[in-house]
């Protein structure tokens with residue numbers, strides 16, 4: 001018979017935090033294995049955990065290690081995720097396959113949301129979410145992250161979405177599936193490297209306390225699904241939207257020429273941009289996710305302290 005405990009390992013510190021209803025922030029691992037080069041990936045992953053701790057919450061980095069969902073990977077496991085080239089990129093569809101075969105994989109936004117929910121964690125911090133790709137009307141390439149946001153009750157803090165995606169279609173998709181998209185201290189959808197895209201959001205809030213109330217009300221009413229909180233990259237680390245778009249268009253053309261398909265598309269585009277912007281895009285990536293960790297810690301605290 002299926003027993004969740006055989007596949008889900010929640011590390012003691014997080015078990016204790018769950019039992020005492022302490023604020024917890026989940027972190028994904030695809031960014032470690034497939035989003036950044038070594039050693040920036042491991043250094044950033046460890047730093048994010050510290051930022052979350054310094055701001056009164058418990059960090060829980062999530063990954064699949066040798067056939068188990070680990071909630072709160074330790075530093076040795078993080079090193080493994082950061083260095084090993086055979087780590088799978090795991091989204092919703094891959095979870096049962098990787099667990100059955102006792103393999104290891106880093107979790108995408110979709111998979112991290114699923115695992116966080118299984119563990120009882122309701123706030124998750126990432127860099128950028130997946131979305132509707134450009135030319136999706138022909139390729140049907142839409143990230144499983146969006147469907148997860150539509151159905152899984154986890155609040156996701158991100159810096160918007162990269163312009164490797166069709167941002168207008170991504171927002172339309174989230175609207176169709178009833179996912180609240182909240183601009184934190186901005187009226188516009190942030191575009192990852194840039195503080196602002198041309199897309200005006202329907203909801204913005206300057207307070208993590210108010211955002212916590214919105215999330216709490218959504219779930220208390222029985223409305224299923226996530227909430228997306230978009231926190232713009234700090235001003236001093238941002239790039240003009242047009243400048244990034246040019247590089248992104250090149251990356252997109254290249255992926256088309258090489259016939260890159262399916263789950264390889266996003267890592268290909270991310271790598272291309274990173275390699276063609278010296279370390280500019282990497283620095284921006286690190287800065288924005290640090291800022292998201294701070295926002296997520298505050299939000300997790302507010303969610304546990306609703307009046």
Ligand code: PSU
Pocket residue numbers: 028030031034035091107108109110127128129130131142143144145162192262263264265266267270
């Ligand atoms: N976008 C980024 N950085 C990332 C990702 C997306 O700017 O690291 C990763 C996230 O883990 C996200 C995944 O969940 O890529 C989406 O992949 P796909 O498009 O194949 O669903």
Ligand code: MN
Pocket residue numbers: 141142143144262263265266
């Ligand atoms: Mn895809």
